Amino acid sequence: MRNRIKGEASLSEVHGSVDISTKSIGWRRILAFFGPAYLVSVGYMDPGNWATDLAGGSHFGYTLIWVLLMSNLMALLLQTLSARLGIVRGRDLAQANRETYSRSVNFMLYVLAEIAIAACDLAEVLGMAIGINLLTGLPLIWGVSITVLDTFLLLFLQQLGIRKMEAFIIGLVAIVGLSFLIEILMAKPNFGEMATGLVPTLPNEQALYIAIGIIGATVMPHNLYLHSALVQTRKIARTKEGIKQALKWSFIDSAIALNVAFLVNAAILVLAATTFFKKGLVEVAEIKEAHQLLSGLLGSKVAPVLFAVALIAAGQSSTITGTLAGQIVMEGYLRLRINPWMRRLITRLLAIIPAILVIAISGEKEVDGLLVLSQVILSLQLGFAIIPLIHFVSDKKTMGDFTIKPIVQVAAWLVTVVLVYLNLRMLFDQVSSFFATSTNIFWKVLIIAGGATFLGLLVYIIFYPFFNKRAAGSIQLHKQIEGLQKLTIPSYKKIAVALDFGEHDDTLLSHAIGQGQGNAEYLLIHVVESASARLLGQESDDFETRNDEARLQSYVQQLHDQGLIATSHLGFRDRAGEIVRIIKESKADMLVIGAHRHSGIKDWLYGETINSVRHELKIPILVVNL
Structure with a gap:
């Protein structure tokens, strides 16, 4: 089920799985770089952004388009820095944090990252x-x-x-983009008036508040973790030129993908401006209300259908990338891996349970409030992802020649100051409103204590590099190899063989004998999994138990006839647990086990015996594909 992993690569299942070096020079090589940024871009057009885009368009028309463009440029800068960390250092953001900060600080950063992912999944x-x-x-x-x-x-x-997953996500992004393109054509906006929205202006305090919401909902902290890991799915030449090329095409990939996300968000704002603001409906900010009005205002029943389809596609694409980010965070901070389906299920339940409770208690009218809450929670985590990232890519010791230039550092810190200020201001407004209307002393004390801890941790990670010189080690373009030491060829005295009494038993035994060279003792193991065996364990005496015992003895006798030393041991109930127990008790020094190559749901249904066994044993394990 789970495993403590040490020194493994980020997203190890797909790490370096797209080999750029095998692609010929030209478009195929360039396209091989493209993909990671599209998985990241879905976080910039998820359902959590829709409410702020709708509010901006319905309240102020095209006026706030410039805010979307500015937030997109901020996102492009930060995502480029995240990709640089992954490409140059071969570390995702969680791994870099783990190597830099103390255990207690890392645990707090991990908890905050998990809260952000749960909040994103809620949206x-x-x-x-x-x-x-x-x-x-x-x-x-x-x-x-x-x-x-x-x-x-x-x-x-x-x-x-990873390539199939990228293609699936790009397909969903295309559905969202195409849906809004059709709706924009139906709405027939005035493109001249749209251009005026690129001129920075804030008509009043309400516009400022919505602008804060748009910016706060744009840059997602989990995307910074995600991008630094996804770029490592590309296997590049670890030379100076190879890294330069990877950085160049990663930037282009990010620019294209995030501009697509900008166009989608702009389309939502323009649709709201054209359809609602122009008709005098300036209070439309809820997704359901916008959907209900589209049909009548655009004179087409297709428009609300496309709106709903785009919403589903946006949510589905974002939920996949959110789970990947959860895997990166858990493995990076804790070095803990759990099955993908379990990771997904836990994350999803953390989002579903509060949503169901709110709907059941307060009704559907509170759903939009829950969406806003998820965005507030997300925005609060942003500084804890951005600040360490800037420190890492500015560090000459670890980034070498690929340290970001001073002008980029200044731009990154300016963006950080703006984002953290806007998010803290939004938080302060929310808290002030609560303190003005509530008489609950307990919650007030809790909020004050939490706020002090929050600000203290923020200050700590800002100034940490200046008073602590602990470094993760400089970049190495090539691993230092001292040469092979004197090799010691192992010989195995007792080889355990896990048999399932199928048609491949002879194959497993042949491999075991090959490893032992005829000089080892062979321990034949089979686990009885009948209903009686599961209930009674070693006390079981049903037909299957007796039949399995007889078959084991038959195998032992046949090996004896060939001049080999063999013993047997029957286990009961849990297959993986019994194999581990028997091997430890018998002190076998090698295991031979068969893999039936189940995948997907079958792997879950039939169990992951090999993974469970290998995580518990320290001896060599030979896995034979059957």
Whole structure:
């Protein structure tokens, strides 16, 4: 089920799986670089951004388009820095933090990152549920519940490999983009007036508040973790030129993908401006309300359908990348890996449970408030991802010649100051409102204590590099190899063989004999999994137990006839646990086990015996594909 991993690469299942060096010079080589940024870009057009875009367009028309453009440029800068960290140092942001900060600080950063991912997933769950409700009429509480099923979709996509997953995500992004393109053509906006929205202006305090919401909802902290890991799926030449080329094409990939995200967000704002603001409907800020009005205002029944389909596609694409970010965070900070389906299920339940409780207690009218809350929580985590990232890519010791230039450092810190200020201001406004209306002393004390801890940690990570010189080690373009030491060829005295009494038993035994060279003792293991054996264990005496015992003895006798030393041991109940127990008790020094190559849901249904066994044993394990 789980494993403590040491020194493994980020997203190890797909790390370096796209070999750039095998591609010929030209478009195929360039396209091989493209993909990671598209997985990142979906976080910039997820359902959590829709409410702020709708509010901006319906309240102020095209006026706030410049805010979207500015936030997109900020996002491009930060995502480029994240990709640089992954490409140059071969570390994702979580791994770099783990190597730099103390255990207690890392634990707090891990908890904050997990909260951010859960909040992001909450927005995606609600967005998909609203989309399903708008499309089919299914009540929100049921829509939220069935979103748990996409756990299996992610499991399936992970089995196909990173390129197939990227293609799937790009397909969903295309659906969102095409849907809004059609709606924009239906709305027929005035492109001349749209251009005036690129001139920076804030008509009043309410515009400032919505602008803060747009910026705060744009840059997602989990995307910085995600991008630094995804770029490592490309296997590049670890030379100065190879890294330069990877950085160049990664920037282009990010620029294209994030501009697509900008166009989608701009389309939502323009649609709201053209359809609602121009008609005098300046209070439309809720997704469901916007959907209900589209049909009448655009004179087409297709428009609300496209709106709902785009919402579902945006939610589904974001939920997949959110889970990948969760895997990166957990493995990077804790060196802890759990099965993808379990990771997905836990994350999804953390989002579903509060959504169901709110809907059940307060009704569907509170859903948009829950969406806003998720964005507030997300924005609060942003500084804890951006600040360490800037420190890492500015460090000459670890980045070498690829340290960012002073002008880029200045730009990055300016962006950070703006984002952290806006997010803290939004938080202060929310807290001030609560303190003005609430008489609950307990919550006030809790908020004050939490706020002090929050600000203290923020100050700590800002100034940490200046008073602590602990470094993770400088970049190495080539590993230092001292030469092979004197090799010691092992010989095995007792080789255990895990048999399932199938057609491949002879194959397993042949491999075991090959390893032992006829000089080892062979321990034949089989685990009885009948209902009686599971209930009674070693006390079981049913037909299957007796039959399995007889078969083991038959195998032992046949090996004796060939002049080999063999013994047997029957286990009961849990297959993986019994194999581990028997091997430890018998002190076998090697295990031979068969792999039936189940994948996806079958792997979950039949169990992951090999993974469970190898994580518990320290002896060599030979896995034979059957």
